[in-house]
Amino acid sequence: MTEKHIKPTEAELEILQVLWEKGPSTVKTVHESLDGIRSVGYTTILKLMQIMIQKGLLTRKRDGRNHIYAAVPERKAVQRQLLDRFLNGVFGGSAQKMVMQVLGQYRASPRELKEIRQYIKKLEKDKS
Amino acid sequence: MTEKHIKPTEAELEILQVLWEKGPSTVKTVHESLDGIRSVGYTTILKLMQIMIQKGLLTRKRDGRNHIYAAVPERKAVQRQLLDRFLNGVFGGSAQKMVMQVLGQYRASPRELKEIRQYIKKLEKDKS
């Protein structure tokens, strides 16, 4: 399951998000989730999910007259890959630059900042 | 110059990177930079850069028989926009989750970690 090149499109990523969030679901469920955010046809989602099966991004099993779809790659794995590409493509591979930009751009709550700081301290300890 | 929707494609982003890095350049320079990384034709880059002019991503001026191209949007502005989309699309908008994943995934040097920690402290102070 450790696919070399996971590269979901934007629409595919939306679908994966729903499945990661809700667990294995029908097309109907996924469609209802997404249609709430942006208007999109039922068969559009269906088609996308069928394509995603061919690409190996989803699996499915029959359940009466429905299909139940499940995400194949794990959320973390996809995030890791996309992050890697993004970091290299947009920030020249500098994790530091990216982190600082994120922290400056979105004000994390004091609690979050503290947690991040502690996480860094932990990393610093683990290293030595 | 504060474009509402800056959304360079991948190829366009590569070109912008070169121009941000090297400053205003000819097609030849950009092509040589990119061709070193992945094989791509000269006229492909030329065409892309011409399209980018139409989109307002680049400007150019004549210089003898050449054109000198320059990036229009600032690096930081593009990074900010792309980061915003990425964070929302991939990490559900949680800066904290993303930062922690980045820090865990790429080991920053002790010096970088320290700098980030200090930056956070600065943020914490500014807030109060």
Next chain:
DNA sequence: TGTTCGATACGAAGGGTTTCGTAATAACAA
């Protein structure tokens, strides 16, 4: 069995990106 109705399968259009071949152009040199 035959009808109904929700779900699936499929084709094709529309839009965008990337690619490159070829034609036109302009500077420079002979």
Next chain:
DNA sequence: TTGTTATTACGAAACCCTTCGTATCGAACA
């Protein structure tokens, strides 16, 4: 001026993603 060469302009193909209309299927029920 004319030829040579580097550069630009342009068109079109190939590819991919997204969208949806329509056809098909199949379970449930009368």
